[in-house]
Amino acid sequence: xxxxxxxxxxxxxxxxxxxxxxxxxxxxxxxxxxxxxxxxxxxxxxxxxxxxxxxxxxxxxxxxxxxxxxxxxxxxxxxxxxxxxxxxxxxxxxxxxxxxxxxxxxxxxxxxxxxxxxxxxxxxxxxxxxxxxxxxxxxxxxxxxxxxxxxxxxxxxxxxxxxxxxxxxxxxxxxxxxxxxxxxxxxxxxxxxxxxxxxxxxxxxxxxxxxxxxxxxxxxxxxxxxxxxxxxxxxxxxxxxxxxxxxxxxxxxxxxxxxxxxxxxxxxxxxxxxxxxxxxxxxxxxxxxxxxxxxxxxxxxxxxxxxxxxxxxxxxxxxxxxxxxxxxxxxxxxxxxxxxxxxxxxxxxxxxxxxxxxxxxxxxxxxxxxxxxxxxxxxxxxxxxxxxxxxxxxxxxxxxxxxxxxxxxxxxxxx
Numbered sequence: 001x002x003x004x005x006x007x008x009x010x011x012x013x014x015x016x017x018x019x020x021x022x023x024x025x026x027x028x029x030x031x032x033x034x035x036x037x038x039x040x041x042x043x044x045x046x047x048x049x050x051x052x053x054x055x056x057x058x059x060x061x062x063x064x065x066x067x068x069x070x071x072x073x074x075x076x077x078x079x080x081x082x083x084x085x086x087x088x089x090x091x092x093x094x095x096x097x098x099x100x101x102x103x104x105x106x107x108x109x110x111x112x113x114x115x116x117x118x119x120x121x122x123x124x125x126x127x128x129x130x131x132x133x134x135x136x137x138x139x140x141x142x143x144x145x146x147x148x149x150x151x152x153x154x155x156x157x158x159x160x161x162x163x164x165x166x167x168x169x170x171x172x173x174x175x176x177x178x179x180x181x182x183x184x185x186x187x188x189x190x191x192x193x194x195x196x197x198x199x200x201x202x203x204x205x206x207x208x209x210x211x212x213x214x215x216x217x218x219x220x221x222x223x224x225x226x227x228x229x230x231x232x233x234x235x236x237x238x239x240x241x242x243x244x245x246x247x248x249x250x251x252x253x254x255x256x257x258x259x260x261x262x263x264x265x266x267x268x269x270x271x272x273x274x275x276x277x278x279x280x281x282x283x284x285x286x287x288x289x290x291x292x293x294x295x296x297x298x299x300x301x302x303x304x305x306x307x308x309x310x311x312x313x314x315x316x317x318x319x320x321x322x323x324x325x326x327x328x329x330x331x332x333x334x335x336x337x338x339x340x341x342x343x344x345x346x347x348x349x350x351x352x353x354x355x356x357x358x359x360x361x362x363x364x365x366x367x368x369x370x371x372x373x374x375x376x377x378x379x380x381x382x383x384x385x386x387x388x389x390x391x392x393x394x395x396x397x398x399x400x401x402x403x404x405x406x407x408x409x410x411x412x413x414x415x
Contacts (some may be wrong), residue, residue: 019131019361036149039147044391054409054410057409071227078186082187096410099149119338152259163297178217190328198296199215204288241314252317256320259321262367275302
């Protein structure tokens with residue numbers, strides 16, 4: 001049997017079919033949760049990132065000013081992708097609908113899963129082999145993100161563009177890989193993490209010119225991104241904090257990569273095990289040569305964890321368990337599972353790896369099911385009853401709602 005062509009038979013036909021049935025059920029539950037709990041009402045950053053942007057857009061008429069507004073920073077991000085979706089929504093429906101944005105965000109998550117599944121199929125895996133990936137993607141760990149307009153567009157869109165960049169690089173499409181990576185950077189600050197993984201991919205193949213061009217474009221985008229960015233002034237202090245606490249930084253990274261594990265201890269353990277597996281695959285099984293796509297995806301997420309540690313370490317390791325990070329942790333676990341299966345050289349090895357991946361995926365899905373649904377339902381009820389919590393303050397939120405009504409970009413209605 002060729003090392004590049006694993007057998008396509010299911011690792012355990014009955015178990016694989018049962019898991020696929022559970023994965024289909026998980027997908028149905030996920031879609032049902034999004035449809036049932038989505039609300040056309042702003043939440044948290046939606047006020048500034050969406051309503052304020054649209055209000056300012058309507059107030060401007062000169063296109064140079066509008067273009068500058070499109071790239072205006074929001075915290076440490078520039079939400080170009082979000083803004084384009086918002087403007088398209090207003091153009092088609094006359095005003096923004098937060099439910100539409102949630103739908104597009106979750107569509108990006110579904111497309112991200114599809115990219116991984118197609119890559120797995122190209123690597124010689126049967127669809128039944130990849131049932132754990134479908135189940136993982138349906139996990140309700142990111143319950144708040146699933147129905148949060150701004151957050152879902154940013155996080156899921158960023159993941160999709162990074163996967164497309166890795167796919168293009170693995171297929172030797174240099175230009176398209178940079179286009180997708182640039183789109184990821186224009187979706188959220190975390191998108192910059194994919195550039196080093198792409199550069200490493202080109203360098204490993206001996207394409208040093210392309211590796212240098214990738215890093216050069218990264219430097220250019222970072223320079224433009226950090227101009228007039230308040231958070232950029234804290235970069236040196238954050239780097240010093242990271243270097244002064246290397247053990248804590250590694251703990252944060254492990255917790256970030258395993259954040260779907262629910263508790264801090266479980267997250268650190270899960271992340272550490274996956275980092276060990278990635279190291280084994282890269283060093284002992286020649287993963288970058290044999291399966292460049294999954295390797296680049298895993299390396300991108302490793303860089304994402306380091307970037308998150310640089311930005312958030314001062315908030316403590318437990319902060320890495322934020323439910324808004326778990327899509328990255330899920331993507332990492334999917335990449336590691338698919339990489340391990342596609343690298344397997346014997347039937348026994350493949351079955352063992354599939355069973356481990358299937359057990360972890362099932363446990364995570366079951367663990368989050370009731371809790372995720374309950375938390376999402378509570379968030380939905382709070383939005384329906386117009387309860388206000390978090391930023392911005394109630395007075396400012398009311399002002400933005402009235403301004404949005406006056407400019408015709410959002411007409412708040414009674415519950």
